[in-house]
Amino acid sequence: MESQNKRLKKPFQFARYWTIRGFTASLLVIAALLPVISALSINFWLDGEYNWREAALELGVACLTLALIAYPAFHLLNWESVQAQRWDETQQDFRLLIDQVVDMVFLVALDGRIVEVNQRACESLGYTKEELKSLSVLDLDIDCYLHRHPKLVKTMQNGGNVIYETHYRCKGGKRMPVECRARMANWLEEPHYIEFISDITLRRDFEKEIDKSKEALEKTRNLLEMRIAEHSSEIKKQKQSREMAERYADSMQNYLEKLIDSMPSGIIAVDEKYRVMQWNIEAEKMTNIEAKMAIGEKLSKLFPALDLEIQNAAAKQDLLGQNLNFRFKTKIHHQRRTLDVMIYPIFTLREEEQGVVIRIDDITDQLKIDETLVQTEKMLSLGGLAAGMAHEINNPLGAIMQSTQNIKRRLSSELPRNLQVADQTGVEFNSLAAYLDKQRINEFLDGILTSGERAAHIVGDMLSFARPANQASSEISIQDALDTAVRLSAKDYNQKKKFDFRKIEIRKTFSPDIGRVSAQKNQLEQVFLNLLINAAQALASVEREGFFPLIELIVRREGQRACIEVIDNGPGMDEQTRKRVFEPFFTTKDEKTGTGLGLSVSYFIICEQLGGQMTVESQLGKGCRFTILLPLLHESIDTTSHDEQIELPL
Template sequence: MKLELRYMHFGFILSVILLFSLFPAHSFARLIIVEGDYDYPPYEFLDNGIPSGFNIDIIRAVAKAEALDIKINLRNWSNVVSDLKSGKCDVVTGMVKSEERSSFFDFSIPHNILSHSIFVHADSNIKQLEDLVHSEIIVQKSDIMHEYALKNFTQAKIVAVDSQGEAMLLLASREHDAALLGKLQTIFQLKRDGLTNIKSVGSGFGFGEYCFAVRKDDIKLLGQLNEGLNLIKKTGEYDEIYKKWFGIHERRNNFREIIYYVVLVLIPVILFLVGFIIWTWMLRKSVKQKTKELTLELHERNRAEEELKKAQGYLASVIDSMPSVLIGVDNNCNITHWNREAARVYESEHRDVIGFPLDLAVPQLAFEIDLVREALKTGKKQIDSKLRGYGNNRTVYQDMTIYPLVVNNIEGAVIRIDDITERLNFEQMVMQSEKMVSIGGLAAGMAHEINNPLAVIVGHAQNIQRRTSVDLVKNINMAEECGTSIDVIQTYMHERGITRMLNGILESGNRAAKIVMNMLSFSRKSDNVFNRQDIAAVLDRTLELASSDYDLKKEYDFKRIEIIREYEPGIPPVYCEENEIQQVFLNIFRNAAEAMSGKVYSTVGARFILRVRRASQMVRIEIEDNGPGMDEDTQKRIFEPFYTTKDVGKGTGLGLSVSYFIITDHHKGTFEVESMLGHWTRFIIKLPTTFD
C-alpha cells in the first residue's frame, strides 16, 4: 500500500513537471491589447493593412524587452480614445500628455516630443493664431488640438474629422479656413499625397510629451512600459528605431579604431627601440639624452594641451555668459553648439539637442531654416529683425542674425537671437513722452485761446436768461415801458424755442469749459500736496467709488464684474497725490467696464485682475481686464489727446491723456499698456517710493 502511494505521489509530481514544460509561464501571461491611429504617419499607420511606424516599432521593442504578449490594432483615433476609457484596450501607442487627459489616463515617460502648427491654403491671409478667432477650423476628433481649439477659439466654427489625412483633403478642397494639426506628421502626409496648395504658417505651438497611455491606476503595466523604454534606450535599440523613421544619424565613434592604429604603430617602434638599445650599448648616453629631450617635448606638449583646454573652457564660459541666444549649426543645419541662454529660453539642455536638426529641436525657428540655408549657401550674414511672438502673457520681439562660418574646411553658421522687447518698449515710451510733451504745449495754447471767447458766449447766454427772468422787478418794469409784459416775452421765447436754445448754449458751453479745464490740467504741473499712501488701499477705495458711480452703473453693473486681487505683502508706501491717482484708476476702471459691456462671454464673465508688487525702487500696479482687447495701432495711440474709440458724444478722448501726464509728469512714474486682441488688456503703472 505504501509503495502504491509513493508511485501515486511520483506520478503526480511528474505530471506537474510535464505540464509546466509543455506550457511555460509566459503562456499564462496576460494578453495586452494595444491600439493606435490608423492614419498618423510616420508615427503609426497601416501599410497594406499591416501596423507600421515609429510608435509601432517602439511598443514592439518594449514588449520584447519586457516579455509582454501584445496584440496591435490600428483604427479611428476617436474610437481608440473611447476604447481606452472603456477598458476595451490596455495601451495606446502614442498620446500627448495633458492635464485634462491625466484625469482619465496614466502616462509613461515620453518617447518623443510633438509640436503643432496652423495649416492654411497657399493664398490664405491667416498668419497666426489670433487670426483664427472667427474662422472655420478643422481638427482631428479627440486629438489634443481638438481640445485646444474648443478651449481657445470659442467663437470659431470647429470641424472635427476622423483623421489627419481627411483633414488635409478637406482643407485642400477650400471648404474651410484652416487646420490645427501635428506639424511633422502633416508635412509627411502632404509630401506623401502630393498636396501642394497647403502651407504651414506662424510659429509652432502646442509642444507636448508624446507617451504611452494606459487606463488610470494600471500601475503594473505602466511600470513595465517605463522599464522597457529605459531598457531599449540603454541598449541603443531606441536610437536605431528613431534613426530609421526620422533620419537622425549618430556620429561615428572612432576611438577604438584610433587606439588600434596607435597600438599597431607603437608596438613595432617599441620593439625597434628595444632592439636598437640592445645592439647599440655604446650609444647609451646619446640615447638617454634623446630620451630626455623627448620627455621634455612631451611635457611641453601636455602643457600646451592643458592651455588649449583652458582656452576652450574660457571661450565656452564667455559664450555661456552672453545674454544672447547662440546656436551653432553645421552645413546640414544640425545643431553643434548650444549656449546656456539657449537652454534657458527654449527649455532644452545641451545634451538633448546636439546633433538634432534645428527645425526639430527648436520648432519656433522652423520658418527661419530657409534663411539659415541662404547664409550657408551665399556666405553672407543674414538678418531678420523684430520677430514677433507671444510668451508669458506678453508680446515678445526678437532680432535674429545668422553668421556663416568656414573653419578648417568645415562649413557652418552661428545663429544669434536677442530679446529686444524691453528696448522697443523703452523707445516707444520715449517717443510717446516726447509726443505728449509737444501736444501738452499745444493743448495749453489752445485752451487759453478757446477760454476767452467761451467765457463771452457763456456770460452773454447767462445775461439773456437773467434779463428775461420774471424774478427781477427791473425786467418787469422795462417790459411794461416797452408796451408788453415779461410773461408775454417768456411765452414767446418758449414757443419759438429760444429758451431751449439758451439752455443748449449753456450746456454746450459748460461742456466745452470742462474740456478746456482738462486740457489745462493736461499741460500744467499739479500744485497738490503729496503724501505717502498705501497704494493697494487707494486702489480698493477707487474700485469702491467706481462701483457706486451712477453714470457708470447706467452703462455696466459693477456687481457683475469678478474682482481678483493679487497684492504682494509688505509693499512700501508710495509718495503721491491721492486724488490724482484715484482719477487715473477711475479712468481705467470706467473705460474697461464700458469695453467689457460690449463683449459676449461664453464661459467666464467679465473680470478685473488687480496686481500690486514691488519693482526695484518702484511699486508696480497692474489693472487687467478680459474685455475685447486692442489692436496694435490702438495701443500706440491710446494716450494721445482727443483719440477715442467710443461713439460720438460718449467721450472726449482726454481721460487717458490726462492720466498719462499725471503719472509721468506729476509723479515721475511710467504708464504702459499691453493687450491681446479679443482676449485681454493690461494697464501697467509704476510709481516711485521716494519723490525728489
C-alpha cells in the same frame, strides 16, 4: 590489478563462509543427539530392550533444544560474517577510489605513520605501497613543514583546511616540490590526517621561465631607457613645444567660449546641414536646453520656431555669402516674446561656406521701452502745445460761456429788470418765453454751456501735461484710494443712467504687506477712476447671453514697488489699438462720450509725476489688464519739484 585480486578473493571468501557454517551446524547436531543416544544406550543396558516411546520423546526434546540453540548461534555467526565481508568491500572500494585521484593521497596517523596511500603516490615517489606504509611523513618531507609550523596542526585539529608547499624525497633521492592540502578525517574510528599532494615541478619550471623572461625584459627595458635617454633632450623640446601649443589652443578656446557665453545675445553656430556646433549660455536660457545636449543635434529639433523662420527668410532671400536679419514672435517660458535674428555665414580659408552663426536678441523689453518713450514724447509735445495755446483758447471760450450765461439770465422771468425792460419796449414777456420754448432756444443755450464746460475740461486735462498741481505730496494708502474711486465711479454711472455699475462684480485682492506711496490723493483717485470708467464702459458693450461682468482689483508688493492691477473680462482690444491706447485724443468711443485724454492723463500722472510705470495687456475676446507700478516710501523720489496742475478758472 586490484579488481583482479578482488575477483580472485571472492571464491575463497565464499568457501570459507560455508565451511565455517557447516562445521558449526555439525557440532550443534552432535551436541543435540548425544544425550538421546546416551539415554537409549543406558536404557537398553538396564532393561535389555528399547523403549521407543521414550526414545521418540527424548529425540523431539533434543531437536527442539537443537533449534533453540542453533538459530541464535547461526544468526550471530551470519551477521559477523556479513559485517566482515562489507568492511572488506568498503576497504577495497576506498582503495579503488583514491587510486583514481590524479594527485597523491596520503592517510597519516597522528604520530606521522603512513596508513594508506594511493597508486599515484607510488608512481610519483618511486616506492611501493608496503615501502611507503613502513615510512613516516617526516621521512618524506625534507622541510618538515608541519613539524616546524604547529599552528597549521592546530588549525586542522579545529576542523580547518591547510595548504602549504614543501619538498618530498623520492626513492632515488630526488627532491620533488609539492603542494599539500590537508585536514583531519576519521578512519577506523580514529582521527587521521588526509593529505592531497600535487607535484608542482612544472609550475616551478614555469615560474623559473617567467623569472628569466622578466630578467630579459628588464634588460631590454634598461636598453630602451638608455636609448630613450640619448634622445630625451630632443623629445623634451618637442614635448614642451607641443604642450605650449596645446595650452595656447586650450586658453584660446576657453577665452572664445567665455567671450561667447558672456554676450547678452543668444549665439548658435550650425554647419551646412544645420547641426549645432556652438550653443552659448543665453541660448540655454532661451530654450532650457544645455549646450552638451544641443551640440550635434539638428536646429529643427532644438528650436523649431527659429528653424521655420530661417527657412521662410531663406526662401525670400539668397543666404549664400550674405547676412540676413529678421524679427519674429514666439513663446519663451510661456510668454510671448519678440526676437531679433541676425545670421552671418562662416567661411573656410578657401572662401567656402561651411555653416552660419545665428545671433538672437530678445527685444521685447526694448520695444516696450520704445513705446514708452514715444508715448512720453507725445505727452511732452502735448504739454508744450497746451501751455502755448491755453490762453488763446480760454479767452474766447470764457467770452462765449459768459455771454451765454448772460443771455439766459436776461431771458429769465425771475429777474424784475427783465420784466421792466420788456414793458418799456412793449414786448409781452410771457409770449416771448413761449416763443423761446417753442423754438428750443433755451436748449440751444444749455448745449452751448455744456460744450463750453467740456472744452474747459479738455483744456484743463491738456494743462496737466505742462503744469503741476498746487497740492503737496503726502503718504497715500493705495487701498483707500481704490475704495474711493470705486464709490465715485458707481455714483457717476447711476446719475448718467447709461449702465448700472451695481451689476458689475468688483473682486478685490489686497496684499496686507503693502506700504504707502508718496502722491496726491486726487491724482491716484483720478487714475483709478479713469481705469474703472473705461472698464465699466467696455463691459457695458458686451451683449453676450450669460455674460457676467467682472472687474478685479489686485494690489500686491513687488520688492520696493507696489503693483496695482485692474482686470476686466470685457471684449479686449487688438494689438494696434493696444499700442495707441495711451495716445492723447485717441478714443474708440463716439465724440459725445470720450475725449481720448483719460488714459493719456493717467499715464502722464503715473510715469512723469509719480515716477512709476503703467502698461496694458489685452487680446480680443479676453479682456484687458492695466498694470501700475509705483515706488513705495523710503525710495529716492522727489515729487515736490513737479509742476502744479492748474484747473481752468471759469
